[in-house]
Amino acid sequence: MARGEPNDGGAERQLTLVEAVREALAEEMERDPTVVVLGEDVGLLGGVFRATEGLSARFGAGRVVDTPMAELGIVGIAVGLAMRGLRPVAEIQFADFLHAAADQLIGEAARIRWRSAGDWTCPLVVRAAYGAGFRGGPYHSQSVEAFYCHVPGLKVVAPSFPADAKGLLTAAIRDPDPVLFLEHKLTYRAVKGPVPAGEHVAQIGRAHVVRSGDALTIVSYGRMLHESLAAAEQLADLGIEAEVLDLRTLLPLDRPAIIESVRRTGRLCVVHEDTLTMGLGAEIVALAAERLAGELRAPPIRVAMPDIAGIPVQDPLEDALIPGRHRIVDAARTLLRGSRPARSAAAYDAAAAEASSVVEVAMPEEHLERALSAVERACREFPVCNAEFTWDGIKAHDAVRIDLDLGPRAPCRGDGTFTVTDFGPGSSALGLPAVRPGQTAALRIGAVRDGAAWLALTVDHRAVDGAVAGRFLRRVKELIEGD
Amino acid sequence: MIDLERAYGLMTLARRLDERMWGLARAGKAHFAVPCAGHEAIGAGYALALGAGHDFVAPHYRDLSAMLALGVSPREVMASFFARPRDPSSRGRQPYAHWGSKRLRILTLGGPQPNHVTHGVGIAWGSRLLGEDSVTWIAFGDGGAQKGEVHEAMNFAAVHRLPCVFCVENNLYAQSVPARLQHAVTSLSQRAAGYGMPGVAVDGMDVEQVHAAAKDAIDRARAGGGPTLIEASCYRFRANTSNDDDSRYRPADEAARWRARDPVRLLAGRLGARRARIQDESAEAVAADAAAWAEAQPWDDPASALEHTYAG
Numbered sequence: 001m002a003r004g005e006p007n008d009g010g011a012e013r014q015l016t017l018v019e020a021v022r023e024a025l026a027e028e029m030e031r032d033p034t035v036v037v038l039g040e041d042v043g044l045l046g047g048v049f050r051a052t053e054g055l056s057a058r059f060g061a062g063r064v065v066d067t068p069m070a071e072l073g074i075v076g077i078a079v080g081l082a083m084r085g086l087r088p089v090a091e092i093q094f095a096d097f098l099h100a101a102a103d104q105l106i107g108e109a110a111r112i113r114w115r116s117a118g119d120w121t122c123p124l125v126v127r128a129a130y131g132a133g134f135r136g137g138p139y140h141s142q143s144v145e146a147f148y149c150h151v152p153g154l155k156v157v158a159p160s161f162p163a164d165a166k167g168l169l170t171a172a173i174r175d176p177d178p179v180l181f182l183e184h185k186l187t188y189r190a191v192k193g194p195v196p197a198g199e200h201v202a203q204i205g206r207a208h209v210v211r212s213g214d215a216l217t218i219v220s221y222g223r224m225l226h227e228s229l230a231a232a233e234q235l236a237d238l239g240i241e242a243e244v245l246d247l248r249t250l251l252p253l254d255r256p257a258i259i260e261s262v263r264r265t266g267r268l269c270v271v272h273e274d275t276l277t278m279g280l281g282a283e284i285v286a287l288a289a290e291r292l293a294g295e296l297r298a299p300p301i302r303v304a305m306p307d308i309a310g311i312p313v314q315d316p317l318e319d320a321l322i323p324g325r326h327r328i329v330d331a332a333r334t335l336l337r338g339s340r341p342a343r344s345a346a347a348y349d350a351a352a353a354e355a356s357s358v359v360e361v362a363m364p365e366e367h368l369e370r371a372l373s374a375v376e377r378a379c380r381e382f383p384v385c386n387a388e389f390t391w392d393g394i395k396a397h398d399a400v401r402i403d404l405d406l407g408p409r410a411p412c413r414g415d416g417t418f419t420v421t422d423f424g425p426g427s428s429a430l431g432l433p434a435v436r437p438g439q440t441a442a443l444r445i446g447a448v449r450d451g452a453a454w455l456a457l458t459v460d461h462r463a464v465d466g467a468v469a470g471r472f473l474r475r476v477k478e479l480i481e482g483d
Numbered sequence: 484m485i486d487l488e489r490a491y492g493l494m495t496l497a498r499r500l501d502e503r504m505w506g507l508a509r510a511g512k513a514h515f516a517v518p519c520a521g522h523e524a525i526g527a528g529y530a531l532a533l534g535a536g537h538d539f540v541a542p543h544y545r546d547l548s549a550m551l552a553l554g555v556s557p558r559e560v561m562a563s564f565f566a567r568p569r570d571p572s573s574r575g576r577q578p579y580a581h582w583g584s585k586r587l588r589i590l591t592l593g594g595p596q597p598n599h600v601t602h603g604v605g606i607a608w609g610s611r612l613l614g615e616d617s618v619t620w621i622a623f624g625d626g627g628a629q630k631g632e633v634h635e636a637m638n639f640a641a642v643h644r645l646p647c648v649f650c651v652e653n654n655l656y657a658q659s660v661p662a663r664l665q666h667a668v669t670s671l672s673q674r675a676a677g678y679g680m681p682g683v684a685v686d687g688m689d690v691e692q693v694h695a696a697a698k699d700a701i702d703r704a705r706a707g708g709g710p711t712l713i714e715a716s717c718y719r720f721r722a723n724t725s726n727d728d729d730s731r732y733r734p735a736d737e738a739a740r741w742r743a744r745d746p747v748r749l750l751a752g753r754l755g756a757r758r759a760r761i762q763d764e765s766a767e768a769v770a771a772d773a774a775a776w777a778e779a780q781p782w783d784d785p786a787s788a789l790e791h792t793y794a795g
């Protein structure tokens with residue numbers, strides 16, 4: 001179902017995203033002597049993320065310039081270079097520091113063509129690493145795209161795949177207007193894919209369907225695009241085919257591509273790591289409301305970072321805040337509620353010989369994220385429930401890995417230490433899960449009815465006695481219901 | 484040596500245009516006047532030391548005399564004042580005095596002051612990268628000199644010994660805020676030492692002094708000797724703009740004292756009354772023609788405002 005990346009010809013190798021960025025810079029510097037790279041630590045160090053590694057040795061310190069730590073100056077001077085007819089590529093180490101240069105980007109670069117009625121131009125590229133997920137805290141994790149997508153005159157590009165990173169950065173360098181090029185730092189090395197060798201230019205302003213489907217449209221970009229694809233995989237296991245649209249360019253937005261897809265599916269979910277209010281999701285949902293009001297089969301949903309003032313460095317806090325595949329699955333299930341016949345899960349829910357207990361818990365239909373973190377925490381507090389029975393004794397697992405079972409067609413990945421079953425709306429309200437080999441307990445979340453659901457816990461009685469099981473279950477309930 | 488006759492022609496023309504614009508703005512015929520009176524010697528002095536059309540200028544908004552010297556015509560000045568399509572700097576998109584002309588190598592000037600200082604440094608660096616020996620003149624006010632990015636710009640230019648000249652036109656005020664509340668150093672040229680570049684203080688009312696200092700700095704920059712910081716002292720004879728009321732913050736006798744050193748009259752004295760009068764009369768006629776011509780220009784089609792946000 002998932003389509004491969006566009007192949008624009010040329011031999012393809014597998015590169016990481018940061019390697020693709022580096023290749024685009026090197027090839028453009030080779031091709032065009034007016035391309036210069038400037039920024040903090042871009043020379044000998046090769047950039048803090050190594051995006052400019054090797055460029056200084058190859059093109060010299062005259063074209064790869066380590067600047068003082070002065071972001072406003074970096075962008076302002078790059079604006080001057082661009083006005084002079086050069087093709088500067090300025091690196092801002094962390095997108096968080098771009099705010100210091102905002103006046104030059106918003107007030108100058110984006111407006112120079114317009115304010116001089118086309119006389120002066122500013123073909124500038126500002127590259128910046130953005131995004132959370134590596135414990136960077138509130139000043140090394142921000143997503144800044146929404147600020148700059150409100151700036152006519154600027155283009156904002158955010159690739160998700162290595163091939164696009166190369167093709168779009170090449171296009172950005174050749175573009176006659178200023179481009180803010182946002183690179184999600186967690187995709188730098190984690191995302192690898194085929195990249196055409198030699199000249200590869202992608203088109204700025206074009207979104208791209210990376211997975212086609214008919215049940216709903218998930219619109220995303222950057223790292224969240226990959227979470228969306230993972231969610232789409234899980235949804236496919238449930239028989240739900242989600243279309244995933246990779247925006248690639250955030251400004252100007254590819255409105256026709258969004259409208260075309262949502263018109264077909266009738267359901268829209270926008271996913272971004274940036275905070276919710278006034279984020280890109282607002283614009284995209286507004287577009288759907290304006291253009292497709294009568295054709296939408298469910299109110300659109302935005303999956304985004306909550307409106308908090310910073311990204312915390314504390315591990316579980318950051319993990320809980322970043323939108324992930326489970327929230328996207330939840331959103332998709334909500335979008336599709338009532339749209340397909342209830343599927344009976346009885347055949348799968350064979351009651352095991354183990355001891356089981358049940359409890360009713362207040363929870364909304366969108367609960368996966370919260371329920372999973374409750375179970376994870378309870379597993380840590382009750383190591384015996386996150387363990388394996390052997391005849392030599394009970395062996396607690398050293399980590400907690402929840403295996404999520406979303407339905408008969410969604411087999412567990414099999415490498416978990418605890419299993420949670422949740423067949424979603426349309427499944428039975430109560431059923432007992434089976435304990436899997438290598439585990440001592442399993443939890444099933446029944447279908448939510450009137451804001452409540454039955455939790456059923458099955459334990460391997462050889463390892464976990466009834467009282468402990470009861471306390472574990474009560475703890476899970478407490479964690480889910482608490483604030 | 485500066486051509487005094489030429490300098491005077493530019494300065495008196497700037498003064499006449501300025502007076503006319505002030506009156507027209509006050510009469511409600513145009514939106515906004517930005518007086519240059521008191522700054523004419525600085526603009527004429529530096530512009531005549533540059534190679535027009537070869538060197539780049541990131542001007543201060545009071546540099547009308549420099550714009551005239553570099554090739555902006557009086558009619559174009561007035562088209563910009565009346566915000567008409569023939570305004571070469573912005574086609575009437577920006578208020579008056581936001582200069583710019585790619586052809587004349589005058590950088591486009593925006594509203595936030597003095598954001599063009601870093602642009603000037605980038606231009607100078609670009610000229611070096613392109614192997615051209617042009618110098619970039621970067622002018623701004625004493626108020627602008629207090630902004631952080633001016634520090635970033637001067638520091639970078641000095642580190643790379645870029646071919647540019649920084650010129651602070653110090654008229655003692657940033658709108659209403661006096662020098663004593665802006666900086667603790669007695670002369671802004673002292674700051675040059677902090678960047679490792681020469682600093683020069685000149686009398687900005689004396690076109691010959693400005694020209695000599697400018698020529699020296701431009702020659703040094705062109706020869707690879709790096710940037711210079713010039714502080715040119717002057718006085719703004721009128722309010723900050725036509726929207727300002729300087730009687731609220733400046734003592735009346737202060738202006739009178741500075742008027743005794745009016746740069747246009749100072750030069751007229753050196754040139755001789757008769758030669759000055761001939762130029763004054765012709766400047767008056769040119770200014771009147773320019774204003775009448777520009778005011779009669781048609782407006783743009785409103786749809787044209789949608790052009791030029793992006794290429795193509």
Ligand SMILES: Cc1ncc(C[n+]2csc(CCOP(=O)(O)OP(=O)(O)O)c2C)c(N)n1
Nearest residue numbers: 545594595596624625626627654656657658
């Ligand atoms: C960033 C910014 N802040 C404030 C203003 C409003 N403003 C316009 S002119 C001016 C005074 C500037 O003084 P100075 O730089 O000394 O130049 P002068 O007008 O005295 O020649 C001010 C505050 C502006 N244009 N830009």
Ligand SMILES: [Mg+2]
Nearest residue numbers: 624625656657
């Ligand atoms: Mg001033």
